[in-house]
Amino acid sequence: MKTWLTGNSHTAALYRGLAQMSPQPDDVSVYPLGSGAYELAQFHEMRDGQVVFTASKFAEHTEKETGQTLVNPEDRWGFVLGTQTSRLFRDPMWRTADPVEICQPGRRPVPSDMLAGIIAADQKWVLTFLADCKAAGVPMFVVACPPPRSDHVVIEDGARPETVLFIDRLARKTFTDALAKLDIPFIAPPAEVIDDAGFLKPEYFAPDKSNGRRDGHHANDDYGQLMMAEVLSFLEGVKARTSKAATG
Amino acid sequence: MSHPYQDLPASAYWRSAVSNVSPLELADIYQPKFRIGPRMQIAAAGSCFAQHISREFKQRGFRFLDVEPAPAIMPAEQRAAFGLGLYSGRFGNIYSVRQLVQMFERAQGTRKPPETCWEQDGRFYDPFRPAIQPNGFASREELDQDVAWHLSQVLTLLEKADLFVFTFGLTEGWAFKEDGTVLPTCPGTVAGTFDPDKYEFVNFTHRDIVNDTRTFIQMARAVNPRMRFLFTISPVPLTATASGKHVLVASSYSKSVLRAAVGMLADEFAGVDYFPSYELVASHPMRAMFFDPNLRTVSPVGVGHVMNTFFSAHPQPRKGRKGKTKEADPEDLVCEEAILETFGK
Numbered sequence: 001m002k003t004w005l006t007g008n009s010h011t012a013a014l015y016r017g018l019a020q021m022s023p024q025p026d027d028v029s030v031y032p033l034g035s036g037a038y039e040l041a042q043f044h045e046m047r048d049g050q051v052v053f054t055a056s057k058f059a060e061h062t063e064k065e066t067g068q069t070l071v072n073p074e075d076r077w078g079f080v081l082g083t084q085t086s087r088l089f090r091d092p093m094w095r096t097a098d099p100v101e102i103c104q105p106g107r108r109p110v111p112s113d114m115l116a117g118i119i120a121a122d123q124k125w126v127l128t129f130l131a132d133c134k135a136a137g138v139p140m141f142v143v144a145c146p147p148p149r150s151d152h153v154v155i156e157d158g159a160r161p162e163t164v165l166f167i168d169r170l171a172r173k174t175f176t177d178a179l180a181k182l183d184i185p186f187i188a189p190p191a192e193v194i195d196d197a198g199f200l201k202p203e204y205f206a207p208d209k210s211n212g213r214r215d216g217h218h219a220n221d222d223y224g225q226l227m228m229a230e231v232l233s234f235l236e237g238v239k240a241r242t243s244k245a246a247t248g
Numbered sequence: 249m250s251h252p253y254q255d256l257p258a259s260a261y262w263r264s265a266v267s268n269v270s271p272l273e274l275a276d277i278y279q280p281k282f283r284i285g286p287r288m289q290i291a292a293a294g295s296c297f298a299q300h301i302s303r304e305f306k307q308r309g310f311r312f313l314d315v316e317p318a319p320a321i322m323p324a325e326q327r328a329a330f331g332l333g334l335y336s337g338r339f340g341n342i343y344s345v346r347q348l349v350q351m352f353e354r355a356q357g358t359r360k361p362p363e364t365c366w367e368q369d370g371r372f373y374d375p376f377r378p379a380i381q382p383n384g385f386a387s388r389e390e391l392d393q394d395v396a397w398h399l400s401q402v403l404t405l406l407e408k409a410d411l412f413v414f415t416f417g418l419t420e421g422w423a424f425k426e427d428g429t430v431l432p433t434c435p436g437t438v439a440g441t442f443d444p445d446k447y448e449f450v451n452f453t454h455r456d457i458v459n460d461t462r463t464f465i466q467m468a469r470a471v472n473p474r475m476r477f478l479f480t481i482s483p484v485p486l487t488a489t490a491s492g493k494h495v496l497v498a499s500s501y502s503k504s505v506l507r508a509a510v511g512m513l514a515d516e517f518a519g520v521d522y523f524p525s526y527e528l529v530a531s532h533p534m535r536a537m538f539f540d541p542n543l544r545t546v547s548p549v550g551v552g553h554v555m556n557t558f559f560s561a562h563p564q565p566r567k568g569r570k571g572k573t574k575e576a577d578p579e580d581l582v583c584e585e586a587i588l589e590t591f592g593k
């Protein structure tokens with residue numbers, strides 16, 4: 001069964017990581033849907049029981065790779081969607097605010113229900129998409145985005161590292177709890193890429209862009225290789241279980 | 249022999265100002281005492297009708313203060329439920345000027361209310377903003393932190409604002425018997441539990457309104473001597489009365505007291521102006537056409553009429569600010585470039 005691994009800009013590290021692995025799996029392809037900004041609005045719809053991408057960039061990229069604009073349930077899909085938590089912690093408000101649970105004196109306490117509402121809204125369309133894929137019988141799993149980077153510009157601008165990590169952890173937990181309810185497997189980053197505080201280790205930072213634009217957000221090829229090893233290991237497990245079920 | 253009613257402007261005669269013109273075209277019904285300029289920092293509070301004024305100030309490019317802004321990432325449809333973006337602070341509806349004065353007293357630390365938390369089904373409510381957080385706060389600590397931050401920010405309004413806009417709502421209210429601290433809603437309606445031994449009904453008199461407003465003006469000018477004030481009266485009638493009278497009679501009393509008090513104050517202070525939103529909606533020449541079928545809430549057309557009347561006297565300071573295009577976050581550009589560099593897409 002063909003596996004398509006696709007999603008936001010973090011698929012780039014997976015693509016580059018996979019390209020450096022040997023041997024190359026012949027049944028796994030990585031391509032991007034579009035940047036994480038698309039996750040904040042509806043990007044798909046159900047047509048005749050199938051999930052079809054409606055965001056033009058998602059549809060265009062998927063059609064170019066697969067020949068269709070739909071999520072074909074005959075294939076297996078890995079989605080790199082839903083844990084791009086920087087959308088949440090990069091809000092300028094966090095320069096002077098903290099989640100109420102860890103709020104420091106003199107900073108604005110953001111109530112827990114308010115933050116939960118913001119997170120729910122951020123994840124709404126990805127979870128709707130995944131639930132529809134589930135209902136359409138698409139075999140799938142979700143791949144995590146990298147942990148936050150300690151050199152993210154929001155920290156330089158005044159956000160507390162503890163706040164960034166708190167928001168990241170809460171958002172990931174909210175998301176993975178929802179995935180568990182949908183019975184969708186989730187592949188988390190391996191422990192070796194995360195430092196003691198909870199940030200991505202600096203050796204896995206992606207370099208700045210070729211045009212000089214600073215990147216305080218993405219992971220590099222080494223990270224991509226480690227994550228792809230996790231993905232391929234997961235797929236081997238799925239194959240083994242499928243094979244056992246077929247012969248047993 | 250001449251007399252004072254000769255040679256007055258058309259707006260002074262009922263026939264020329266009202267009877268013989270469309271109610272939509274009442275010329276000079278609002279003659280501002282002062283201009284609201286582009287550099288003026290504006291704060292707004294009051295009853296629910298004040299939300300419209302706040303929104304319009306923002307949309308029309310005025311310098312509207314919001315000391316507790318909504319997070320940029322919070323969807324617009326969530327904001328009002330958390331009391332964000334409605335006024336110049338997250339203080340919810342302030343129906344009486346006494347409530348306004350006491351809010352600043354609490355912010356200044358000179359008022360310590362008998363109760364600062366209502367617990368209900370494991371959730372915690374601010375008695376002075378019972379609807380500010382859907383289903384209350386998760387813990388007492390969370391509520392206390394939020395109130396402390398809220399009051400610290402409210403206090404800055406008096407320092408920052410050049411113009412304070414307040415919409416008077418009604419004269420009826422509920423207060424702690426112990427010290428007269430006023431509540432925005434009757435305990436037991438939105439949150440809390442009604443206890444006749446602790447809370448009492450109040451119906452502010454003309455004297456109360458005038459004195460409380462003078463107190464507010466003094467309080468504000470002690471911080472900011474040049475502050476100006478724009479007062480309006482909500483045309484929305486009472487939803488219910490606890491006065492024992494018919495709600496229409498009680499509503500008429502409430503609005504009449506407020507109208508008389510605000511008129512007196514506007515005549516008394518050079519820096520106080522009155523905008524007739526009440527007359528533009530609720531006076532009989534309007535034939536109730538700006539109310540919804542319940543004859544209480546104001547229709548969007550009515551709100552638009554009021555706002556257009558107000559802002560035609562205060563032209564938009566900077567064209568082009570309305571509908572300003574949102575710039576892409578730099579991180580989104582980095583994401584696009586990560587895809588482009590790797591995939592060539």
